[in-house]
Amino acid sequence: MILLGKVALGIVGTAIAGVGVLCSEGMIEVNVVVRQPEAHHVYVVAPAMLVPIGMRFAPQKDLSRAAAQIQPWLPTIRTALDQLRESDDVTLVEVKEPDQHVRVAKDGGSIVVDVQDKDETVHVSTPIRAISSTIEQLAASAPSN
Amino acid sequence: MRKQLCGILMVCMLAGVAATAPASFAGPGERYLHVKVEDAAKGESVNVNVPLSMAEKILPTVNKGGLHNGHVSIGSAEMNDVDVRALLDAVRTAPDNEFVTVKEKDQDVRIAKSNGNIVIHVRDGNKGGQKVDITVPMKVVDALLSGTKETNELDISAAIRALSDAGDALLITVEDATEHVRIWVDSKNASE
Numbered sequence: 001m002i003l004l005g006k007v008a009l010g011i012v013g014t015a016i017a018g019v020g021v022l023c024s025e026g027m028i029e030v031n032v033v034v035r036q037p038e039a040h041h042v043y044v045v046a047p048a049m050l051v052p053i054g055m056r057f058a059p060q061k062d063l064s065r066a067a068a069q070i071q072p073w074l075p076t077i078r079t080a081l082d083q084l085r086e087s088d089d090v091t092l093v094e095v096k097e098p099d100q101h102v103r104v105a106k107d108g109g110s111i112v113v114d115v116q117d118k119d120e121t122v123h124v125s126t127p128i129r130a131i132s133s134t135i136e137q138l139a140a141s142a143p144s145n
Numbered sequence: 146m147r148k149q150l151c152g153i154l155m156v157c158m159l160a161g162v163a164a165t166a167p168a169s170f171a172g173p174g175e176r177y178l179h180v181k182v183e184d185a186a187k188g189e190s191v192n193v194n195v196p197l198s199m200a201e202k203i204l205p206t207v208n209k210g211g212l213h214n215g216h217v218s219i220g221s222a223e224m225n226d227v228d229v230r231a232l233l234d235a236v237r238t239a240p241d242n243e244f245v246t247v248k249e250k251d252q253d254v255r256i257a258k259s260n261g262n263i264v265i266h267v268r269d270g271n272k273g274g275q276k277v278d279i280t281v282p283m284k285v286v287d288a289l290l291s292g293t294k295e296t297n298e299l300d301i302s303a304a305i306r307a308l309s310d311a312g313d314a315l316l317i318t319v320e321d322a323t324e325h326v327r328i329w330v331d332s333k334n335a336s337e
Contacts, residue, residue: 075206083199088175090334094192 025049026109026127033121048130052137060141067142074139081135085109085128176309179329179336186323192336197309204302215302216292230290236263237283258283273322282311 025048034040055063070077084106095102100117109129115122178200180193205215236244236258245256251270258264263286267277288307292298308314308330319326 076203079203079206080199083196083202087196087199088334090177090194090196091192091336092194094190094336096188096190098188 021049025130025133027125028127028130029123029125031121031123034119035121036119048127049133051130052133055134055137055141063138063141064143067138067140070135070138071142074135077135078132081128081132084111085132174332175334176330176332177334178308179327179331179333181325181327181336183325184323185325194334194336196334197305197330201302201305201309204305212301216298216300219297219299233286233290237287269321276318276320278315278318280314280316282307282314284311 028044028046028048028051030042030044032040032042087106089105089107091103091105093102093104101114102116103112103114105112105114106128107125110125110127111131112123112125176197178195178197180191182191184190204212208214211217211219239258241257241259243255243257245254247254251274253266253268253270255266256264261283263279263281263283265277265279267275269275285304285307288303289299289301291303292300311330313329313331315327315329317326317328
């Protein structure tokens, strides 16, 4: 009985630890509200770590091609992400038009993109750490010379 | 049993702390370059806010076209063989003054040195004509030209560093009948 309790505790503990690790890179939040022509509401909150994990299932050929394209810009991307991580919260770009509002901001540890127009509202929040992990994984997919 | 429980709790707590750790450790005194473009006729506006420290770090990593390692190469042909450094040295040592004034029927141009700044005013007298005001701290111009004379390079990174140290400054305004462009530096992380 005690052994069974220990096994159960081990399973529960592992599950909790797994969830903790899975959430360690923060959460990606996507909220899409479509008003016209048909009303839809999509709201997804997912652990950001799923993105680099999901990349393992992407075709190696496509990853290699993307990695080759991104290679010259890696130092710039890495520096930009490092600097963004260290910077205060800031609205990086904001575009306002009579029927549209676009905002790209650094908010907490995430990059947030908000788009609002008369037909739909889109909100995407991605942790910078997850972007970094994904970029590093993409860089590692580059064909070795 | 208790040790196991403690171990699991520790792992969970560490993961939780890692997930919620504040990502922003920016030191005080961060300065931002703001660009604001407004079109009153179309009701549009664009705001761009860039932390100067970020621009300063990113620029040296971009090596494309004329930009390399935070420098921009300019050929002597583009300078029309004018020794810009000597020219600026003369301006730097001169007292505040208006150096160039051009008055035409439809246009006024004025270039002056005032309170440690190079000031350029352009006025287009036509209906709806543009008004351009440029104010650049001398220190920024000096930093821009701090590269070696032989290579004819503008040191953009140094200029950004100097801009960061120069305090709040309205650098450029361009106005015409409908559009208004402003470029300035301050310590606010959002446009006014």
